[in-house]
Amino acid sequence: MTKFMAFPTDFLWGAATAAFQIEGAWNQDGKGESIWDRFCHTPGKIGDGTTGDVACDHYHRYRDDIALMRQLGLKAYRFSISWPRVIPNGSGAANPAGLDFYDRLVDELLAANIQPFATLYHWDLPQALQERGGWGNRDTCGHLADYAALMARRLGDRVRHWATVNEPQVIAFLGHRNGEHAPGLEDDRLALQVAHHVLVAHGMAAQAIRGVNPQLKVGIVIDAWSVDALTDSEQDRALAETIWQNSAGWFLGPVFHARYPSRAWQMYGDSAPDIRADDMPLISQRLDFLGLNTYSRLAVKKGRVVKPVPGSEYTEMDWEIHAPALRRMLVRVTRDYVPPPIYITENGAAFPDAVSPDGSVHDPRRIAYLRDHFAQARLAMDDGVDLRGYFVWSLLDNFEWSNGYSKRFGLIHVDYATLQRRIKDSGKWYAQVIAQNGVEI
Numbered sequence: 001m002t003k004f005m006a007f008p009t010d011f012l013w014g015a016a017t018a019a020f021q022i023e024g025a026w027n028q029d030g031k032g033e034s035i036w037d038r039f040c041h042t043p044g045k046i047g048d049g050t051t052g053d054v055a056c057d058h059y060h061r062y063r064d065d066i067a068l069m070r071q072l073g074l075k076a077y078r079f080s081i082s083w084p085r086v087i088p089n090g091s092g093a094a095n096p097a098g099l100d101f102y103d104r105l106v107d108e109l110l111a112a113n114i115q116p117f118a119t120l121y122h123w124d125l126p127q128a129l130q131e132r133g134g135w136g137n138r139d140t141c142g143h144l145a146d147y148a149a150l151m152a153r154r155l156g157d158r159v160r161h162w163a164t165v166n167e168p169q170v171i172a173f174l175g176h177r178n179g180e181h182a183p184g185l186e187d188d189r190l191a192l193q194v195a196h197h198v199l200v201a202h203g204m205a206a207q208a209i210r211g212v213n214p215q216l217k218v219g220i221v222i223d224a225w226s227v228d229a230l231t232d233s234e235q236d237r238a239l240a241e242t243i244w245q246n247s248a249g250w251f252l253g254p255v256f257h258a259r260y261p262s263r264a265w266q267m268y269g270d271s272a273p274d275i276r277a278d279d280m281p282l283i284s285q286r287l288d289f290l291g292l293n294t295y296s297r298l299a300v301k302k303g304r305v306v307k308p309v310p311g312s313e314y315t316e317m318d319w320e321i322h323a324p325a326l327r328r329m330l331v332r333v334t335r336d337y338v339p340p341p342i343y344i345t346e347n348g349a350a351f352p353d354a355v356s357p358d359g360s361v362h363d364p365r366r367i368a369y370l371r372d373h374f375a376q377a378r379l380a381m382d383d384g385v386d387l388r389g390y391f392v393w394s395l396l397d398n399f400e401w402s403n404g405y406s407k408r409f410g411l412i413h414v415d416y417a418t419l420q421r422r423i424k425d426s427g428k429w430y431a432q433v434i435a436q437n438g439v440e441i
């Protein structure tokens with residue numbers, strides 16, 4: 001027997017992308033180089049040796065892509081703005097052609113009755129700023145704020161929701177601690193300083209946006225995966241807690257409690273970041289929404305992280321599929337941090353999708369993944385979580401950072417040789433979920 005789980009009438013069903021992962025046109029119409037352009041062009045950095053030079057060519061095909069969004073019935077679309085496309089050197093003169101692109105994109109979305117949610121920083125720092133120290137240099141925070149003001153002035157009459165930064169944890173730790181992401185640095189102390197600067201930049205950008213127009217809705221996007229102890233032992237529960245405080249907690253703490261988690265802080269000793277007197281109030285200023293990205297969980301047993309968890313399935317990213325973790329995470333964040341309204345700003349799964357001879361793409365595992373996660377989100381709402389919308393990652397198959405094009409997350413398949421788009425079965429299924437405003441389980 002199937003059961004129908006209805007969502008509130010104004011629930012915002014959406015899909016998400018990021019500029020570097022889809023736009024391509026890396027050096028066209030005056031765009032500056034980003035740290036991701038530089039990283040991809042450095043041999044050995046990207047698993048399959050590819051680059052973002054063309055990606056999905058969304059820069060030229062955005063109209064067709066919005067027509068596809070309309071076919072899915074999306075109510076909202078989360079995209080990011082490429083900073084070096086609009087300010088090629090990161091600070092100073094703006095690039096009119098870059099600004100025009102985002103104008104056209106937003107106009108086209110509104111004409112399709114799709115609400116735009118803009119993210120200012122989804123990892124593509126202008127290379128010119130990296131040459132001046134990147135996120136290790138506190139001046140970068142002020143440059144982000146200037147860029148935020150520029151965009152709020154330009155698009156603020158049409159874009160209401162603004163996220164400052166996407167996943168500060170990944171920026172700091174993958175970019176500066178283990179070198180897996182641009183700019184590819186490996187320095188523990190720098191990583192924590194970068195984490196702090198990104199949070200300061202968030203605070204300064206939030207102020208800048210509100211300075212332009214106090215009506216705009218400002219938020220941040222944080223990646224939060226539940227950390228579950230698989231046993232009841234004190235040791236496992238303590239370890240799970242430590243991992244949470246060192247990951248999502250390291251960012252949620254400053255943003256909502258104006259302090260870093262104390263146990264984690266002590267562990268870092270001399271590596272702890274330099275903080276200025278007014279930083280914490282700036283970082284913890286009131287927000288209008290919280291964006292959470294979540295894909296999986298970490299499981300702890302007998303004093304270590306277990307992988308694989310016996311009996312669990314894994315996606316192509318080697319991330320465990322465990323939908324109840326989404327509900328636990330949402331309930332915990334609500335209880336511990338008392339956030340403003342929440343959006344799931346990313347959730348989805350990579351599978352090795354193939355095009356059938358008749359041109360369709362059958363992806364039943366993605367449908368099952370999304371169905372189970374939607375259901376858990378609905379249960380979390382019954383638990384009291386103020387969840388207002390859900391953005392599936394991703395609209396299109398795209399450039400998955402250091403994995404290149406090898407991981408397909410899209411509701412829409414992209415043939416990278418021809419750039420042809422095909423709505424996958426999951427895309428058709430999602431269109432039904434949106435049309436019925438609920439999910440059958």
Ligand code: FCB
Nearest residue numbers: 018166167170393400401
């Ligand atoms: C998140 C990123 C997003 C995408 C997904 C799979 O960490 O924000 O750009 O790569 O993972």
